[in-house]
Amino acid sequence: NAGVTQTPKFRILKIGQSMTLQCTQDMNHNYMYWYRQDPGMGLKLIYYSVGAGITDKGEVPNGYNVSRSTTEDFPLRLELAAPSQTSVYFCASRTETGNFAGELFFGEGSRLTVL
């Protein structure tokens, strides 16, 4: 059981380049999330999705885009990379549990450096 899989694990980008961070889960979870974590900081929500075709902005969406064409996949696109986007990116998913959010299952993270 793979859980949440993120690729790539590491990437170095030049300023202005674009790239897509891939995230896939095999648990049939409807809810998926992208967080970023800067050193010494907590996780900040970038975007989330409550099902295929439905996405919404989190706390820090600027400079990012997402899509959700299938239940399994939730890619995060960085357009025109900037040094401020240097961070570790975590994808997470959870099942729907009524009024209470179930536990989040996280991927191992994608470490991005923009130079």
Next chain:
Amino acid sequence: SQKIEQNSEALNIQEGKTATLTCNYTNYSPAYLQWYRQDPGRGPVFLLLIRENEKEKRKERLKVTFDTTLKQSLFHITASQPADSATYLCALANSGYALNFGKGTSLLVTP
């Protein structure tokens, strides 16, 4: 503004002692609160969830309390072991879809 505050200073304790970590929040009315563990270079891993109508929750050597009047949760690890050394994250949401996280508290258990 909404805030989730955890002790920013690392907590160093001796093996066998009880570690107590604090999570305080403002401008939230959470239906539940969660605790996660994060090891260096890894994604967070869920530990415990406690609902607003629960005062205390236990799981093996872990205990969580939730005081909605004080707006505080305490996370205890009894009989701590060096393997418990990690960063512990508090997370909560008012309702619905997304969890917001504190910055985490680093715990170091020395033999």
